[in-house]
Amino acid sequence: MKSAVLVFPGSNRERDAARALERVSGVKPAMVWHADTALPAGTDLVVLPGGFSYGDYLRCGAIAARAPIMDAVRAHAARGGLVLGICNGFQILCESGLLPGVLVRNARLRFICREALLKVERNDTPFTRRYARGAIVRYPVAHGEGNYTADAATLKRLEDEGRVLFRYVMPDGRRDDAQVLNGAANSIAGIVSEKLNVLGLMPHPENHVDPLVGPTDGRALFESLVGALEKA
């Protein structure tokens, strides 16, 4: 698996992403600077890491979404290439138009840094094939703007097309939109593109891959990607 991790000024989770990718795939990812205009030849997967690109100026991810490298990412996605945006990476994907909707300030205005419970809604995607359908997993969240919102028609389309891949759930495994930690519409934590090749999610699977640190629930996401690419 040839992966590339994008680095914007203000990214701060790029090494966590790179470490998770290397640990699971055995191959070191290329680190690609935002001002570059091309991805390394043969790139299978592009990862947009978490952080505070451009200091969150204007809107989270707004300026990074217009960086020179993003045209190459758009072309890669249009070819069916895999793209994974985590946290600030998800915000960048929304701002760039690769995913619909937008992430706004958490409903209760607080930065949330804790573990979240998520339901894996489907396992027939390149990102989740190593999870059981409906599995409840724990990933950490660390964000101030993770409140997913979109107009009613977009939300309906996402639901009808089964494009909500990760949803925040309560300890009993059920979704509760009134109590969801950041106010996200339909308890949405992560969505995929129409062709299922672009995933954006607020929680951090890359931080739960090492038993030394705690749970390893995030590992299967990276194993899924390795598996999907081996098959291809």
Add this chain to the structure above:
Amino acid sequence: MKARVLVTLKSAVLDPQGKAIEGALRSLGVPGVSSVRQGKVFDVEMETSDPAKAEATLKDACEKLLANTVIETYRIELVG
């Protein structure tokens, strides 16, 4: 010429920051405020002195970067 661009949240979008400011005004005892919504102001200096040209350029700037039209609307004021 000078211009001012105002970017505000669409009325259907919840504004938690505006709500917090509204609550703070209430707790300060400022009377008669029924609602607050927060937005952004951009003061822009344009190289052109042609109002039509300036407006077209700023509209493009809003669509491309200054506003996220999923949740925001914008208004352009040419100051002269």
